[in-house]
Amino acid sequence: MVATGAVAGVGAALVAWPFISQMNPDAAVLALATIEVDLASVPEGQEITLKWRGNPLFVRHRTKKEIEAAKSVPIADLKDPDARNANLKSGDQATDVNRVVGGKEQFLVMMGVCTHLGCVPDANSSLKEFAVLEGSIKTGGWFCPCHGSQYDTAGRIRKGPAPENLAVPPYKYLSDTKIVVG
Amino acid sequence: MSGSSKYQPTSPVGKWFHERLPIVAFVKDHAMDFPTPKNLNYWWTFGGILAVMLVVQIITGIVLVMHYTPHVDFAFNSVEQIMRDVNYGWLIRYMHMNGASMFFIAVYIHMFRGMYFGSYKAPREVLWMIGVIIYLVMMATAFMGYVLPWGQMSFWGAKVITNLFSAIPFVGDFVTTWLWGGYSVDNPTLNRFFSLHYLLPFVLAGLVILHIWALHVPGNNNPTGIAVKGPQDTVPFHPYYTMKDGFAIVVFLIFYALFVFYGPNYMGDAVNYVPANPLSTPAHIKPEWYYLPFYAILRSIPDKLFGVIAMFSSILILLALPWLDTSRVRSGNYRPIFKGFFWVFVIVCIALGFIGSKPPEGSYVLWGRILTAYYFIHFIVILPLLGLLETPKPLPASISDDVLAKAKLA
Numbered sequence: 001m002v003a004t005g006a007v008a009g010v011g012a013a014l015v016a017w018p019f020i021s022q023m024n025p026d027a028a029v030l031a032l033a034t035i036e037v038d039l040a041s042v043p044e045g046q047e048i049t050l051k052w053r054g055n056p057l058f059v060r061h062r063t064k065k066e067i068e069a070a071k072s073v074p075i076a077d078l079k080d081p082d083a084r085n086a087n088l089k090s091g092d093q094a095t096d097v098n099r100v101v102g103g104k105e106q107f108l109v110m111m112g113v114c115t116h117l118g119c120v121p122d123a124n125s126s127l128k129e130f131a132v133l134e135g136s137i138k139t140g141g142w143f144c145p146c147h148g149s150q151y152d153t154a155g156r157i158r159k160g161p162a163p164e165n166l167a168v169p170p171y172k173y174l175s176d177t178k179i180v181v182g
Numbered sequence: 183m184s185g186s187s188k189y190q191p192t193s194p195v196g197k198w199f200h201e202r203l204p205i206v207a208f209v210k211d212h213a214m215d216f217p218t219p220k221n222l223n224y225w226w227t228f229g230g231i232l233a234v235m236l237v238v239q240i241i242t243g244i245v246l247v248m249h250y251t252p253h254v255d256f257a258f259n260s261v262e263q264i265m266r267d268v269n270y271g272w273l274i275r276y277m278h279m280n281g282a283s284m285f286f287i288a289v290y291i292h293m294f295r296g297m298y299f300g301s302y303k304a305p306r307e308v309l310w311m312i313g314v315i316i317y318l319v320m321m322a323t324a325f326m327g328y329v330l331p332w333g334q335m336s337f338w339g340a341k342v343i344t345n346l347f348s349a350i351p352f353v354g355d356f357v358t359t360w361l362w363g364g365y366s367v368d369n370p371t372l373n374r375f376f377s378l379h380y381l382l383p384f385v386l387a388g389l390v391i392l393h394i395w396a397l398h399v400p401g402n403n404n405p406t407g408i409a410v411k412g413p414q415d416t417v418p419f420h421p422y423y424t425m426k427d428g429f430a431i432v433v434f435l436i437f438y439a440l441f442v443f444y445g446p447n448y449m450g451d452a453v454n455y456v457p458a459n460p461l462s463t464p465a466h467i468k469p470e471w472y473y474l475p476f477y478a479i480l481r482s483i484p485d486k487l488f489g490v491i492a493m494f495s496s497i498l499i500l501l502a503l504p505w506l507d508t509s510r511v512r513s514g515n516y517r518p519i520f521k522g523f524f525w526v527f528v529i530v531c532i533a534l535g536f537i538g539s540k541p542p543e544g545s546y547v548l549w550g551r552i553l554t555a556y557y558f559i560h561f562i563v564i565l566p567l568l569g570l571l572e573t574p575k576p577l578p579a580s581i582s583d584d585v586l587a588k589a590k591l592a
């Protein structure tokens with residue numbers, strides 16, 4: 001009886017697995033496309049949104065002001081001190097330069113997926129001044145319309161329920177102004 | 183119970199059949215002769231209303247499936263085609279869409295009824311808990327149904343709600359990827375939601391049978407909350423309650439028809455008539471009205487994991503209600519202080535729903551937090567203490583006594 005039960009139990013577990021696994025991404029989804037982006041087409045102070053792996057990808061050509069605003073924030077003020085940059089080791093600090101690749105701080109490339117529950121944050125472009133006041137952003141950066149998370153001009157979480165900085169996907173420079181994501 | 187059935191088949195065919203499948207006796211015992219307290223008021227008719235709404239949803243749903251296409255490129259247009267081209271498609275879709283809201287109106291009244299009259303107390307704890315599970319499955323069903331028309335709210339509602347699982351420590355991201363079948367809500371997600379949206383109403387039907395089984399062991403609670411003492415306290419379900427429930431069902435269906443014909447989109451969100459766009463979130467996303475109180479609780483906690491825990495706890499705490507309420511008196515009619523707190527709780531739930539419909543800014547945030555705190559305090563502090571501190575009013579000797587006393591007053 002015990003042997004029958006044990007065989008039946010193992011059998012049930014083995015059969016259960018395909019039924020669970022079938023829900024994971026299939027081969028077509030996994031064969032994820034890489035995309036090339038020509039950064040020269042993005043004027044300073046502007047941002048484009050592309051689709052990568054079904055999710056929005058932000059490419060922003062930041063102004064000097066935006067970069068300076070981000071650089072002036074002490075790491076101790078950050079809610080998430082990890083760079084969240086797939087091109088660096090995890091645990092690297094979320095300094096402004098660690099949020100980009102190859103030290104090109106003018107081009108911020110990151111997922112437009114709020115780390116709270118996945119909405120697309122809006123760029124605060126209507127507000128002209130980018131400034132970091134009292135350790136929390138008042139203008140500039142990104143605001144998530146869903147539950148009010150606020151990201152600074154380096155896409156780092158500063159206020160609201162989101163736990164992490166906006167993720168920087170794996171990408172590399174093919175030339176001075178061309179990158180490949182994925 | 184079917185052992186002592188009053189059903190005695192007289193015809194030879196009836197006898198032959200009864201000996202092989204005593205279903206006629208079963209129906210007679212449970213749907214006709216079942217002894218029911220004679221003092222049930224109209225709050226007790228919502229169980230029957232709910233059963234009717236489940237049938238309405240299943241019939242309209244099966245018809246919608248005959249015209250609906252579960253694919254990200256066609257879903258939105260197929261629903262528009264139902265609305266414009268299919269004969270009476272507009273009617274069937276509006277019946278299904280508003281039917282979901284009516285279903286929730288009825289279930290909320292049904293649940294508050296149980297809370298006021300202490301219907302969750304011994305010996306009805308299992309009956310109550312099956313009810314809570316029915317409510318959870320209903321919410322899952324309606325959530326997946328709302329994704330099917332693939333509008334902006336469908337998409338972003340699905341994204342936000344499935345992302346709740348990403349809050350689970352360590353495995354959260356694997357779980358969401360598994361739920362989606364990809365890296366975001368996409369065609370695989372729509373397909374599986376369609377499959378489950380078709381399945382779950384039938385699971386509900388099964389749960390309803392268990393619910394009624396668990397009801398027919400102790401029998402109905404009643405407005406006095408005291409137990410049935412003998413046949414003088416009851417009347418047979420048919421014709422007394424088949425008529426009373428039937429009347430209430432007709433009135434409820436008229437109310438439902440007013441929405442279907444005169445305000446079919448009143449309870450919906452206009453943004454869902456914009457096709458889904460994965461690259462842009464609408465400015466004010468909010469779930470359907472029936473989820474708003476829980477959405478407000480989620481947003482009131484400024485931490486992802488704890489927000490999700492608070493939201494799920496606010497529903498699961500109902501499972502513990504039979505043990506949190508320490509009073510042995512069931513009916514709120516005999517609990518003067520509880521009665522006040524009950525209505526405060528109802529208002530708090532409605533206020534939470536209002537907060538959930540507002541953007542998370544300014545004083546809405548503060549109010550959301552106060553009301554969330556009160557919601558939990560009601561269950562964890564007020565109910566346990568009240569049972570110990572409150573002096574209930576004297577209970578009538580029997581249901582019959584109470585009915586006769588009221589008749590004299592009138």
Ligand code: HEM
Nearest residue numbers: 239240243244246247250275279282324327328330331383
């Ligand atoms: C517990 C019962 C049910 C509830 C609460 C429910 C709820 C919903 C909701 C809220 C929608 C979205 C309506 C809209 O905004 O357009 C929907 C859509 C849909 N449901 Fe259901 N449903 C139920 C049962 C069923 C059943 C049994 C079927 C099929 C057999 C079904 C098939 C569909 C289809 C095809 C749609 C997409 C068409 C549309 O959006 O109108 N439903 N459901």
Ligand code: FES
Nearest residue numbers: 114116117144147
């Ligand atoms: S999804 Fe962005 S704050 Fe909730």
